[in-house]
Amino acid sequence: MSQARFYTLDDFEVAARAVLPAEVVDYFAGGSGSERALAANRSALDAVSVYPRMLAGAAADSATTMLASLAAMPVAIAPMAYQRLAHPDGELAMARAARTAGVPMMVSTLSSYPIEQIADTEADLWFQLYWLRDQDRLEQLIGRAEKAGCSAIAVTIDLPIMGRRLRDVRNEFTLPAQVIAANLVDESDSAADPGSTSMAHVQRAGASAVAAHTSERFGPTLSWAELEWLRARTSLPLVIKGILDPRDAIRAVEVGADAVVVSNHGGRQFDGAPASISALGAVVSAVGASCQVLFDSGIRSGTDVLRALALGASGVLVGRPMLWALAVDGADGVEQALSMLATEVAEALTLAGCLDVASSRDLRTRIEGSLR
C-alpha cells in the first residue's frame, strides 16, 4: 500500500472497493429501502455551514471527555458487526488503532472476535448491546463486558427488526464460514471452530445472515422497562443509541442514560427517517445538560465533526470510513485514517477559532440555501 495516496477518508473507500468482494462492499456501504436516509445523511451535512470565529489567539486542543473516557478528539469508533469481513484481524486491528489514536471504540454484540480478546488490546471499549431474547445470555453478555473492562454499555434501540437492505437481499448475501458472531457462540460450541454446528444454521438461513441473527436472537419487544432494568443492573455509564425524536431523548434521560446517540443507523434502518444531522439540534435542546449527546451517521471529515459539535454534540461516532481503512491495511490503515481525522478535527477547530471542543458550541450555523 502506497500510503501517500490517502488524503481524505473517502480515499480509503475507493481503495477498499478495489480489494473487497462486491457483496461485502454492498453490505458495508448499503442502506435500507430506497437508501434515501443514507443519501440524506451526507447531503444534509454538506448543507450545514458553520460561521468561523477569528483571532482565538491559539491553536485548538481537540482533547475531550465522552462519558468516562478521555479522548484525543471528540470521536469514537462506531459499533459495526463482523469486522472480519473487512480484514482477518477484524475488531482486534480496529481496537489497536483506536488505542493508538486515543479514541474509544464501541464493540458490537455481533463482533467477529470475542469481547475478551478485543479487550486484550487495552483499547478503551464501550460495549454495544443488542437485546437478546434469551435473558440468561443477555445477563451473561453484560457481565462479560463488565469483566472485560469496558468503560460503558451502549444499547441500540433502533432495531426492533432489521431494515430491509435490498442490496444484501438481491445479493443473497451470507457470511463466509469464518466470520461469526463470536460473542454469541454457545459455551458448548468450539470457539476455535467458527463454522461449528450452532452457527451453521445462521449461514443456512439464507438471504441475510444478519437478518437471520436479528429475527432469531433479538426481537421487537424491547421497551423502556428493560432499559430501566439495565440501568439498575450495571454501574457502567449507559448510552442509548438510535434516537431521532426529542421525546425519546427525554425518556432516555428519565431512564438514567449518561449519553444518547442521535443516529438513523447510518441509513440502514427506517429509510423514511430524517438525516441524523436534521435531528440533532432538537435533541440537544430537549436534554440540555442532563446527558451528553453523541452524533452518528455520515461523518467523513473533520469539518463534519465540527458541524455536529456546533449543533451541540459532545462527540461523534465514525463508522464506515474506519471499515474501509481496515480493509485497506488492517490496524495500520485505521491508524492512518484516525490520524488523518485527528489532524482534520484540529484544523477545523483552529480555522473556526475554537480553543477547545467546548467552545465550538458557541459557533453559529446555517443551512446553505437561504440568506435569512
Added chain:
Amino acid sequence: MSQARFYTLDDFEVAARAVLPAEVVDYFAGGSGSERALAANRSALDAVSVYPRMLAGAAADSATTMLASLAAMPVAIAPMAYQRLAHPDGELAMARAARTAGVPMMVSTLSSYPIEQIADTEADLWFQLYWLRDQDRLEQLIGRAEKAGCSAIAVTIDLPIMGRRLRDVRNEFTLPAQVIAANLVDESDSAADPGSTSMAHVQRAGASAVAAHTSERFGPTLSWAELEWLRARTSLPLVIKGILDPRDAIRAVEVGADAVVVSNHGGRQFDGAPASISALGAVVSAVGASCQVLFDSGIRSGTDVLRALALGASGVLVGRPMLWALAVDGADGVEQALSMLATEVAEALTLAGCLDVASSRDLRTRIEGSLR
C-alpha cells in the same frame, strides 16, 4: 415469471414495461401537460421525513378500518379504468388479489369487466362513480353497485374535463376492440361482443378513447348539488375523491361525505396542481374528526404509506404499481405486490415505533432541506 426478482414495487414496473405495448405503458404511466404534477408527487413524498419513535415494545399491527371496511393494512386499490389493457383477466384478477390480501378495491365506472362479475370474486369493493350525463343510466349504475354488494360509493370530482395527456395524444392512443367500458354498454348491446356498435364510435373518436368517453358521457356541469342528491339517494358510505383545497374538503363534509380522497389524480388532470402530499396536511386540519381522509398519488412503498399516515391520512390508495403487477402476472402478480407492500407497511410501522395505524399520527415529520 421468476418471482425472486421482485424486491420493490418499482421492480414490477420494470418488468411490466418489458411485456406491455409502448402506448399502453404511456397510457398507464403518463400524466397531463408537462407532467409536472406527476413528477412532483414523487419528489414531494421523498422529501417527507418521519421521525421514528423507539421502544414501542411490540411489532406493529397494520390492520385498520377505512369506511366500513376492515382492511389488513391502510391501503386500498385505486380506481383505474380498463384494466384489461394490462392483463386479459383485468379487474377480475385485481379483485381476487385484493380479496386475498384483505384490502378494499375501488372499481372504476370505466372498468373493463362489469361490476357484477367483479363482485363475484367476493372482494370488498368500493364503486367509483363518474357522473354520467344521462341521469337514468347514472341511477341505474348506482343501483347496480349497491346490488352487487359494494361497500362504498366514491365520486370522482376532479374530472370536469379530462386533462390533456400528451403521450396519448401523440400516440393517437385508442383502446383495442376487446377493451370496453363494460359498465356503460347499453343493455341492448351484446355484452359478449365488446366491439359492438355502441362502443365502436368510441374507438372511432380518434386520439384518445378515454377522452372520447369523458366528453361524451360525462361533463363539467357536476356541482355540489348533485352530491347532495347522491348522499340522499344511497345509504352506502360516501367517498369524495379528488380534493386539494381544504375549502372543498369542508364542503364535502357538509354534503355528508364519510371520507375524502386527497388526490391530484396521479398527475393526470390539472398539471399545475401541487403534489398530493403537499395538500394533505391542510385538508386533515380542516376536516378534523368529521370524516376520514384518504391519500392518493405516488405511493410506491410502505415508507410512503407511513408518510401519508404521519401527515394524518387514515389510509392510502395505490394505483399504478398494482397495474404493473397485474401486467406481469395477473392475480398472482398483484397478490405478490400486495403481500410485499403489506410487509413493508408492517416494517415501516414497527421501525417507526408504532403499535398500530392510529399511533402513526403522533409521529413528527419534516421536509428534508431545512433544519428548522
Added chain:
Amino acid sequence: MSQARFYTLDDFEVAARAVLPAEVVDYFAGGSGSERALAANRSALDAVSVYPRMLAGAAADSATTMLASLAAMPVAIAPMAYQRLAHPDGELAMARAARTAGVPMMVSTLSSYPIEQIADTEADLWFQLYWLRDQDRLEQLIGRAEKAGCSAIAVTIDLPIMGRRLRDVRNEFTLPAQVIAANLVDESDSAADPGSTSMAHVQRAGASAVAAHTSERFGPTLSWAELEWLRARTSLPLVIKGILDPRDAIRAVEVGADAVVVSNHGGRQFDGAPASISALGAVVSAVGASCQVLFDSGIRSGTDVLRALALGASGVLVGRPMLWALAVDGADGVEQALSMLATEVAEALTLAGCLDVASSRDLRTRIEGSLR
C-alpha cells in the same frame, strides 16, 4: 407543415429552430449576461402550484377585458421587434392571427412594418413606445399610433440602456437589409427601400443592430416626468411596462397608468433581476384595484396563464412562442398557436374549477418544495 405534430407551444420552438438561421434563433431565444433571469422565469413558474377547486358546475368562460379591449382570453401578444426576421409577413401575419384569435397585439416601436400597415389588419393593437431622444419624432409617433386606431399606448421603461445580450455580441448579429425599424424611417427615406441610406448606418454599427438603435435613438434620461407628460398628451389607456419593484408600481399608478406590466423583459435586460413571477404578487398587493396588472416573461402554456392569474394578474403577454409559430407558418402558424393556447387556458380554468377569469384570483398557490 404537418400541423398534426404541434401539441404544445414548445413544439413550435423546435420546428422554428429547424428553419431559422442560428443567429436569428439566438436573437429571439437569448437573454442578457449569464441568462440567469431568463432561466429563472421558467423555473420559478414551474415551481408555482395552484390548488384547483372542484365542482364549479360549468366549463369556464375565458373571455375578459384588458384595458379597453375585449379579449377571447386573458392573453395579448407581447411587443417584439423586427418580426420580419421570423417570417416575411412579420407583424402583418402576427396581427391577422391576433385578430382571428380575438386577442390584442402590442406593436413594437421597432416593428418591421409601419404601424399603419399593421393596423390595416383590423387587429386590436396596443402601441408599444420606446422613448425617442427626438421629441418631435416621439410626438409624431404617438400621433401615428392614435391615428392608426391603437387602443392603448404602452411605454417600456426597463430599457435605459440595452442589456448585454452575449449571444448577439458573439454572433456579431446584424439585421438583414430588408428588416428595418419601419416606424422610424425618416419621411424623406424611401419606405419602399428598407436598405436606404438612413438605416444603413445602423447595419454598419456592428455588433448588434438593436443595440445601435437603442443607443442612438433612445437614452437613459427617461424619467417619471416624461410619463406625466405622456399621460396628459394622449387620451388612450396608458400601460407602463417593465416593473418589478412595487414602489415603481405605486409610482405608475400616481402617474395615471391604466395598467402596469410586471416583466423582466424576458430575461433580456438586467440579468440579476428576479423571475418575473417572483415579483408579481407584491406588485398586485401594492396597486390593489388602482390599475390592472399584466404579467410578462416565460408563459408557455395555459397552465402558466392560470399561475399568473392566481397570483393576481389580469392577463398575460406571450412573446417568443408566437415568434416561433410565425417562423413556422406565418399567420396560420400563429393562429394555430393561439388556438392551442386558448384551448389550454379554457381547460386550465375549467380543471381549476373557475367559471371565469375573475374567479381565478381566489385560487390558492404555493411554491413546490415546502409543505408549510
Added chain:
Amino acid sequence: MSQARFYTLDDFEVAARAVLPAEVVDYFAGGSGSERALAANRSALDAVSVYPRMLAGAAADSATTMLASLAAMPVAIAPMAYQRLAHPDGELAMARAARTAGVPMMVSTLSSYPIEQIADTEADLWFQLYWLRDQDRLEQLIGRAEKAGCSAIAVTIDLPIMGRRLRDVRNEFTLPAQVIAANLVDESDSAADPGSTSMAHVQRAGASAVAAHTSERFGPTLSWAELEWLRARTSLPLVIKGILDPRDAIRAVEVGADAVVVSNHGGRQFDGAPASISALGAVVSAVGASCQVLFDSGIRSGTDVLRALALGASGVLVGRPMLWALAVDGADGVEQALSMLATEVAEALTLAGCLDVASSRDLRTRIEGSLR
C-alpha cells in the same frame, strides 16, 4: 491574443487554463477540503436576485470612495500571493492595470515583487499583512508599506493555519525557483537572486510552498490584542479581512477598523464556512455606519458587484478573474478585464435604476426559490 473573444470575465479563465501549467491552475482555482465553500460562493451569489428600479432619469456614475481611495468603481483587486506564477510581470503588471482602471490594489505580504517596486507603478495600493511571528520583521514590513505610500493596511485574520488545499497536496505543488515571497527575503539575501539560499528551504519543504511559509512565518497566536497594537502603530486606514460572524465585525469596529472584509478567503480556508454572500447582510446590520464593509469571494461580473452593493457592501474585491487575465496578457489583459468589469458595473447600476453606488443600497433583494 485575439482580444475580440473576451466577452465575460469567465472567458479569461478559459484562455488562462490553456496557457498555464495544470498545477498552477489548480493552485489558483482550488479551494480547501471538499471545496464546498468554494462552490457555495458562486451558487449563493447566483441565487441573489435584485429588484431593479426604473426611470432614474440618467445613467449611473460608478465612482465611489473606499477607505481613503477614490475609485472609478466599487472594486479593488484582491490580495493574491505570488502573481509571477501567472505572468513574469506579476504584481507590477497587475498594479499598472489597476492604476489605469482607477481602482485600488491590495498587495499581498506574499507578493512576488517587493512592495517598493510595485509602488513605483503609482497605483493606489493597500498593503495586505500576514502577521509574521518575528515582531521585528513585522514592524519593518509595516514601515515599508507606509514608506512605499500604501493608502491602507489590511490584516488578514482568517489564516491561523492554512486550509488544506487538496489539489496542491495531491500535485505536490511547489513554487518555481524564480517565484519568491519578495517582501520576506532577508536583507542579507540577494534580492536579485530569487532562488537564493534563504528561500531554498521553502522549496524543499515539500508538498506546498505556501503551507511551508505559513507554518514557518505565521502562526495561530494572532489575537485582537495585536490588532489594537497595530491600530496604534499606524495612522493608515485599517482594514480587517476575513470576517463571517457579525460578532467579529463588532469586535473589529471596537478595535478601530475603518473597514472589514466579509470573506471566506475564496473558499480556501475553512471549507465548512458559509458562502461569503450569506454572511454579508448580518455583518452590515451589525456594524451599521461604524465602518465600511467590503465583500470578497466569488465576484465574476458587474451583476455580482451589484448584488453585494444591494446587500450593503461599500465595494468588492475581485481576485481570480484578474489572475486569469494577467496570465492571458499581462497588464493589457488585466486592463481589458477591468475595463470590461467597469462597463458591466455601470450597466448593472443603470439597468437597476441607480444614479450612483450609494443609491444601490436601497434596492430590494430576494433569494430565488421562494415567492415570500
